[in-house]
Amino acid sequence: MIQTQFEARRKTLAAQFERLGVEAFLVTALPNVRYLTGFTGSNAMLWAGPGKPVLFTDPRYGIQASQQTNCRVRITKGPLEKAVGSMLRRQSIRSLAFEADRTFCSTYDLLRNHIPRKIGIVPASGVLDNLRSVKDATEIELIRQSVNLCSKAFARAVKKIRPGISELELAGEIDHQMRRLGAEGSAFETIVAFGERTALPHAEPTNRVLNSNELILVDMGAMRSGYASDMTRMAWAGRPSRKAQKLHGAVLEAQLAALDAIRPGVTAAAIDLRARQVLKRHGLDHLFVHSTGHGLGLEIHEPPRIGRGGGTRIERGMAITVEPGVYMEGFGGIRIEDTVVVTDTGCEVLTPTPKELLVV
Ligand code: ZN
Ligand code: ZN
Numbered sequence: 001m002i003q004t005q006f007e008a009r010r011k012t013l014a015a016q017f018e019r020l021g022v023e024a025f026l027v028t029a030l031p032n033v034r035y036l037t038g039f040t041g042s043n044a045m046l047w048a049g050p051g052k053p054v055l056f057t058d059p060r061y062g063i064q065a066s067q068q069t070n071c072r073v074r075i076t077k078g079p080l081e082k083a084v085g086s087m088l089r090r091q092s093i094r095s096l097a098f099e100a101d102r103t104f105c106s107t108y109d110l111l112r113n114h115i116p117r118k119i120g121i122v123p124a125s126g127v128l129d130n131l132r133s134v135k136d137a138t139e140i141e142l143i144r145q146s147v148n149l150c151s152k153a154f155a156r157a158v159k160k161i162r163p164g165i166s167e168l169e170l171a172g173e174i175d176h177q178m179r180r181l182g183a184e185g186s187a188f189e190t191i192v193a194f195g196e197r198t199a200l201p202h203a204e205p206t207n208r209v210l211n212s213n214e215l216i217l218v219d220m221g222a223m224r225s226g227y228a229s230d231m232t233r234m235a236w237a238g239r240p241s242r243k244a245q246k247l248h249g250a251v252l253e254a255q256l257a258a259l260d261a262i263r264p265g266v267t268a269a270a271i272d273l274r275a276r277q278v279l280k281r282h283g284l285d286h287l288f289v290h291s292t293g294h295g296l297g298l299e300i301h302e303p304p305r306i307g308r309g310g311g312t313r314i315e316r317g318m319a320i321t322v323e324p325g326v327y328m329e330g331f332g333g334i335r336i337e338d339t340v341v342v343t344d345t346g347c348e349v350l351t352p353t354p355k356e357l358l359v360v
Pocket of ligand 1: 220231
């Protein structure tokens with residue numbers, strides 16, 4: 001990505017300093033460091049304040065940091081907090097914001113020990129999460145690519161579904177296809193469940209093998225160029241039962257209603273409510289045990305949460321999932337999930353995979 005993009009994001013962050021009553025921001029969450037610099041290593045802090053931004057990392061990332069960013073890079077063998085403290089002893093700032101909701105107590109303690117007492121450390125939560133919830137054009141393009149990759153991998157992997165395959169084997173095939181298509185990996189542990197196990201919303205794949213006339217649930221996502229995708233599709237081995245078809249139809253109706261409710265200005269709760277209202281009409285709302293969706297981007301779960309009480313106003317450029325589901329113990333569960341991006345007038349469903357109950 002071009003460096004001007006990261007510079008623009010750092011400028012947007014700096015524009016918040018006055019409201020926060022600080023002169024600088026210490027970024028400790030790695031996805032936020034990546035968002036602001038392009039650096040993808042596993043140990044870093046970013047100092048954003050007066051003057052050039054400084055990226056603190058360790059010797060493993062010396063070359064990588066200078067290749068990926070245009071920040072000043074400080075390599076340190078000890079704790080990053082200590083290096084931040086030594087730099088601050090030569091600065092005249094009085095206050096500094098840190099990511100209170102993203103910082104370990106141990107990190108905070110180290111910072112407080114190493115940063116001169118006269119500098120106030122001000123807790124600031126959700127500042128970068130809020131900025132990140134509205135995606136720029138580059139990010140939307142990367143999410144689109146991730147979504148397309150995910151759907152391609154799904155199309156390839158479903159060819160392997162036949163009675164006798166295990167949940168783990170199918171999950172392995174999905175992960176393999178995502179990698180082959182250029183993903184860095186999966187965006188989360190791939191969920192594959194058969195039969196009654198589909199009633200577990202977050203089923204972990206097991207050795208359970210597929211029988212004929214059973215439900216199949218696949219919830220998968222790719223990480224591509226750092227950006228996540230997320231999709232759930234349902235299949236049936238053999239000829240779908242009436243009950244499965246009915247439930248699938250109701251969930252699909254709820255999903256389409258929620259998609260239809262998305263537009264700038266509505267609250268997240270209003271979108272969630274639409275899905276719930278449809279399921280209520282079918283007498284199924286009590287079986288919908290999670291929220292309707294979530295934001296995604298550099299991380300698989302980001303604000304806004306599309307759920308009950310979600311007061312966030314939806315804005316153009318937000319990337320969210322829409323994934324109502326119903327779960328019946330002993331029978332199974334149905335969930336249908338797409339990744340969408342909010343437009344000026346509604347939303348664009350990025351996921352190209354058809355949503356019908358796939359018969360395999
Ligand atoms: Zn999912
Ligand atoms: Zn999801």
